[in-house]
Amino acid sequence: MSISQPFSSSATSKVQPNDIPSGGTGGINTPLRPIKNDRGFEFPAIWSFPPFFTLQPNPSTLSHQLELWRALTLKWSKHHRVFEVNIESEQIHEVFENKYIKRKLLPPSMKKLLLEMSKNGEAAPDPPKQDNRFLIYWKKPDEWGDLIYTWIMDNGLNSSIMTFYEITDGDLSHTTEFYELPIPILRKALESLVKRGKAQLLEGKGEIGQGVRFL
Amino acid sequence: MNQRASSSRLPEGISADYWSTWTPIRQGASVPESLDKDLGEEWIGGWDSVGLYEGNNKVPSYQTLNVHLTNQRLILIPESSSNSSTSTPPCLQVQLRYARQTEFYAGFMRSSAKITLTLGLQQTSQAQQDISTSNDTPSNPSMSKSYDSSSSSNVGHSSNWTCNICGYVNPINHHSSDTYKPLPGSKCTLCGIPYSTSQLSVSASSTPSRSATPIPVKPLPSSKNVVDHVMTQPTPGITNEDGLISCPACTFLNSPLLPNCEICSTTLPKISNQISASTTKEGTTSTEQKGSTKTNLVRLSFRKGGEKEAYNRLKAVLSDKAWERGLVGSSSTIRKSITGDIDGGIDGLPNRSGGVGIDGILQKMDLNIKEQSNDISEAFKDLEILMLRAGEMVKLANSINSKLLSSSNNDTSEEETTMIKSTLVQLGLNQPAITKEMIKDEKKFHISLAKELGQLLTGKINDESNKQEGLMIGKNGKGVIALDEVWGLWMRARGVSLLPPSTLIAILPILPEYTSPSIQSLILPSSLNVLFTPNYSINSILLRTLNRLLPDFSTSKYENVEKSFTILEFSDYENLPIGLSKEFVEMLENYQSTHHQNQNQTLSNNNAHKSELSINNAFENNEVMGIVRDDQSNLSQGGVRWYRDIISTWPIGYI
Numbered sequence: 001m002s003i004s005q006p007f008s009s010s011a012t013s014k015v016q017p018n019d020i021p022s023g024g025t026g027g028i029n030t031p032l033r034p035i036k037n038d039r040g041f042e043f044p045a046i047w048s049f050p051p052f053f054t055l056q057p058n059p060s061t062l063s064h065q066l067e068l069w070r071a072l073t074l075k076w077s078k079h080h081r082v083f084e085v086n087i088e089s090e091q092i093h094e095v096f097e098n099k100y101i102k103r104k105l106l107p108p109s110m111k112k113l114l115l116e117m118s119k120n121g122e123a124a125p126d127p128p129k130q131d132n133r134f135l136i137y138w139k140k141p142d143e144w145g146d147l148i149y150t151w152i153m154d155n156g157l158n159s160s161i162m163t164f165y166e167i168t169d170g171d172l173s174h175t176t177e178f179y180e181l182p183i184p185i186l187r188k189a190l191e192s193l194v195k196r197g198k199a200q201l202l203e204g205k206g207e208i209g210q211g212v213r214f215l
Numbered sequence: 216m217n218q219r220a221s222s223s224r225l226p227e228g229i230s231a232d233y234w235s236t237w238t239p240i241r242q243g244a245s246v247p248e249s250l251d252k253d254l255g256e257e258w259i260g261g262w263d264s265v266g267l268y269e270g271n272n273k274v275p276s277y278q279t280l281n282v283h284l285t286n287q288r289l290i291l292i293p294e295s296s297s298n299s300s301t302s303t304p305p306c307l308q309v310q311l312r313y314a315r316q317t318e319f320y321a322g323f324m325r326s327s328a329k330i331t332l333t334l335g336l337q338q339t340s341q342a343q344q345d346i347s348t349s350n351d352t353p354s355n356p357s358m359s360k361s362y363d364s365s366s367s368s369n370v371g372h373s374s375n376w377t378c379n380i381c382g383y384v385n386p387i388n389h390h391s392s393d394t395y396k397p398l399p400g401s402k403c404t405l406c407g408i409p410y411s412t413s414q415l416s417v418s419a420s421s422t423p424s425r426s427a428t429p430i431p432v433k434p435l436p437s438s439k440n441v442v443d444h445v446m447t448q449p450t451p452g453i454t455n456e457d458g459l460i461s462c463p464a465c466t467f468l469n470s471p472l473l474p475n476c477e478i479c480s481t482t483l484p485k486i487s488n489q490i491s492a493s494t495t496k497e498g499t500t501s502t503e504q505k506g507s508t509k510t511n512l513v514r515l516s517f518r519k520g521g522e523k524e525a526y527n528r529l530k531a532v533l534s535d536k537a538w539e540r541g542l543v544g545s546s547s548t549i550r551k552s553i554t555g556d557i558d559g560g561i562d563g564l565p566n567r568s569g570g571v572g573i574d575g576i577l578q579k580m581d582l583n584i585k586e587q588s589n590d591i592s593e594a595f596k597d598l599e600i601l602m603l604r605a606g607e608m609v610k611l612a613n614s615i616n617s618k619l620l621s622s623s624n625n626d627t628s629e630e631e632t633t634m635i636k637s638t639l640v641q642l643g644l645n646q647p648a649i650t651k652e653m654i655k656d657e658k659k660f661h662i663s664l665a666k667e668l669g670q671l672l673t674g675k676i677n678d679e680s681n682k683q684e685g686l687m688i689g690k691n692g693k694g695v696i697a698l699d700e701v702w703g704l705w706m707r708a709r710g711v712s713l714l715p716p717s718t719l720i721a722i723l724p725i726l727p728e729y730t731s732p733s734i735q736s737l738i739l740p741s742s743l744n745v746l747f748t749p750n751y752s753i754n755s756i757l758l759r760t761l762n763r764l765l766p767d768f769s770t771s772k773y774e775n776v777e778k779s780f781t782i783l784e785f786s787d788y789e790n791l792p793i794g795l796s797k798e799f800v801e802m803l804e805n806y807q808s809t810h811h812q813n814q815n816q817t818l819s820n821n822n823a824h825k826s827e828l829s830i831n832n833a834f835e836n837n838e839v840m841g842i843v844r845d846d847q848s849n850l851s852q853g854g855v856r857w858y859r860d861i862i863s864t865w866p867i868g869y870i
Binding site: 029030031032033044045046048049050051052053054056057058060061064065067068071072075102103104106 | 779863869
């Protein structure tokens with residue numbers, strides 16, 4: 001029995017799964033191999049397992065399968081800074097389609113996955129009350145809010161009024177993690193700050209006119 | 216037998232010709248006690264809460280009756296009313312030999328089920344003898360009787376009117392029939408719509424289309440001159456000007472050359488007899504007209520059910536005609552006539568002129584069905600007798616077998632013995648089939664049945680080859696058999712002592728105990744019930760399947776893919792039919808292994824060393840317990856493919 005990766009080394013990846021390039025075969029005796037894409041993301045070996053793209057009828061298998069998919073989706077969207085997934089869009093995101101084995105997550109399965117993620121606070125339908133377009137929260141709105149607030153404080157921008165555009169696309173934010181953050185996520189992040197009394201939303205005319213003052 | 220009382224005590228409308236009062240043999244004696252046992256009278260049944268109608272009218276004092284049916288009489292006993300102020304009316308009885316016709320009405324909306332009984336006077340033996348002597352021929356009274364009823368229907372004694380609304384043919388009250396029309400206030404008994412004057416014309420000769428024993432219009436050809444009478448029925452069986460014969464049943468005009476009607480295959484009457492016979496008819500009718508009394512029509516309304524049973528028993532009694540046996544002393548001509556009359560009428564034997572048009576065809580079909588069911592029940596009688604003999608047959612077969620064994624080397628040729636032996640095996644079991652008669656105790660019976668079935672399924676260990684050969688074990692054994700197939704094979708082996716499928720189901724729970732290797736039953740996802748050998752238990756199949764799917768790193772064609780299988784491949788491996796394969800794969804797919812739970816727990820438990828150890832163990836032991844499907848597999852590669860379930864064991868950390 002040949003184990004492709006020593007178990008103990010990959011076990012450490014469990015402790016800090018975000019930092020170590022994991023994937024691999026998880027210690028399972030399988031001929032499947034992880035695949036690395038041109039942007040440096042490594043798809044785990046299970047991604048090359050055809051049944052992984054079919055939601056399983058066995059409930060206990062299915063629940064674990066969905067867990068694996070949730071983790072994979074978050075990891076992938078974080079790596080590629082993907083904020084939104086549209087189930088109906090013709091362009092299927094790379095993670096949901098494995099061209100090597102010609103398998104893809106079909107829209108109903110994708111919907112199930114995203115609803116499951118929404119249940120766990122890892123995604124949210126946007127606009128709400130529909131189930132085709134989802135925001136992916138590889139960082140929760142709270143976390144985004146904290147990130148923005150720290151950046152504001154670090155740059156001495158508190159008590160000044162900023163537009164949404166300035167935060168996400170301004171010259172200062174090019175280097176930040178929230179560069180090009182979609183407005184809905186930004187709004188949710190700011191709302192979480194408002195709740196904590198750290199910001200104040202200013203309604204302007206239309207989207208461009210919307211502003212925020214950090215306290 | 217004729218305890219005729221004064222008619223004054225009878226309620227209005229109840230004809231004293233047929234009815235009389237009845238008193239028990241002594242005060243307080245029950246009906247069965249009071250019967251004329253000397254005359255062979257027997258009590259048949261009793262029903263309560265019965266109301267009496269005369270024609271369409273309620274007989275006021277007889278609305279809660281106990282009705283008793285004997286094989287000779289119908290006895291009506293009013294239930295003693297609780298308030299003693301009104302004296303209980305006298306009990307009534309009617310001799311069933313007066314019954315000319317019965318009719319059953321199943322009830323509709325609020326009207327209760329009813330049995331209509333048409334009473335007609337049987338000629339007293341004296342009158343009949345008179346007629347027969349005066350006519351100088353053994354005239355057939357039943358014949359005249361039938362004309363009586365048919366002719367009277369034209370005149371109006373028992374004439375009918377058809378309801379405009381529902382088409383039900385209502386009989387007209389005969390005691391008010393001097394006008395030959397229904398009373399102005401008459402209502403349809405079926406739907407309650409009042410009679411309208413414009414409709415009487417339609418009704419005259421039509422017969423009610425509901426279940427009723429046919430009116431005795433024709434005697435059986437029991438004597439010579441009856442044959443003539445048969446041809447003289449006042450039915451449409453006559454030729455028209457063109458020489459065509461109108462069918463008595465459907466009225467279609469047939470060529471005189473045809474023996475049967477072209478449309479409905481009813482036997483056609485012959486023309487030659489027609490003219491001569493019609494004269495005879497004239498004579499008899501006129502004679503009989505004098506002697507006949509009007510019929511009395513009564514109804515029994517069953518308010519608390521029991522009508523079906525009562526009607527069936529009544530019909531049985533009427534066809535049994537026990538009163539004839541009581542009249543042994545009377546002249547044979549009369550007896551014959553009665554037989555002919557009642558046979559032709561009430562028993563409903565094939566009666567060519569039973570009706571006209573659709574009704575006639577329906578009646579004919581009815582009679583055919585009756586005949587067929589009689590044939591079938593007779594055929595089954597034979598089978599029952601054969602079943603009784605089955606034990607003896609098997610014994611005989613066994614004795615032949617043993618004789619053959621002892622004498623095989625000298626007399627008979629090898630070929631013959633094997634032939635006979637194989638037929639014996641095909642004939643059934645090693646021992647006579649176990650029947651309920653052999654073992655009285657239910658539990659023991661089931662146990663021995665389980666053993667018998669077990670022997671059939673698993674066979675016996677052969678001394679020479681030390682191999683078992685049975686339905687499920689051995690060279691040709693099938694590991695999985697559907698229950699219906701098991702039952703069929705078992706019953707074929709048992710020969711004639713068949714068991715209901717419920718018995719097979721009843722012994723399933725104890726079957727594993729009494730079989731070796733133990734045969735168990737299983738309900739597949741499609742709710743098909745099967746028996747399987749231990750080799751085909753879900754666990755065994757799963758282990759075999761997973762072993763096949765284990766990756767093989769030793770060979771050179773190492774392809775970076777997991778092994779998989781299709782339904783066809785599975786059915787080939789497991790030697791199962793495709794249908795069963797599908798079911799088994801579905802079960803494997805849904806197989807809930809306890810390992811999943813354990814591993815999920817250990818995985819979520821991030822306690823490093825402990826979980827590491829257990830996961831490690833699990834993986835090294837290859838604890839993949841289950842299969843997963845891939846729906847997107849190319850159809851050209853056999854459609855859906857199954858893989859071993861590495862999803863459930865894949866740790867989240869390795870994403």
